[in-house]
Amino acid sequence: MNSAAWAFTMLFISVALVVCARYFFFTRMRSSKSALTAGKEYRSLADEYRRLSDMAITAHEHVDLRLTDLSVRVDELKDQLDQVQRILKEVE
Numbered sequence: 001m002n003s004a005a006w007a008f009t010m011l012f013i014s015v016a017l018v019v020c021a022r023y024f025f026f027t028r029m030r031s032s033k034s035a036l037t038a039g040k041e042y043r044s045l046a047d048e049y050r051r052l053s054d055m056a057i058t059a060h061e062h063v064d065l066r067l068t069d070l071s072v073r074v075d076e077l078k079d080q081l082d083q084v085q086r087i088l089k090e091v092e
Contacts, residue, residue, distance in 0.1 A: 004070065004073070004074045004077065007070055008070065011066065011067070015063060018059065022056065025052075
């Protein structure tokens, strides 16, 4: 497996772990939602939810940027490999 495929695999595993962690976190939040008693507690939890949501969006944007960067690098490596193959064919 080449380095680009390895990087994509590791990135996919990382994103999958984050998604699973968020799923379990939000599942617990839903079950504890019925236990809310005070409006102040609810507001603080809502603020925390908004903060976590913003962090998730930021993480998603960061992953998108990294994937774009990796895609560009893979394209550059493909071009370089094509150039090397052309040169090797000319030498033969």
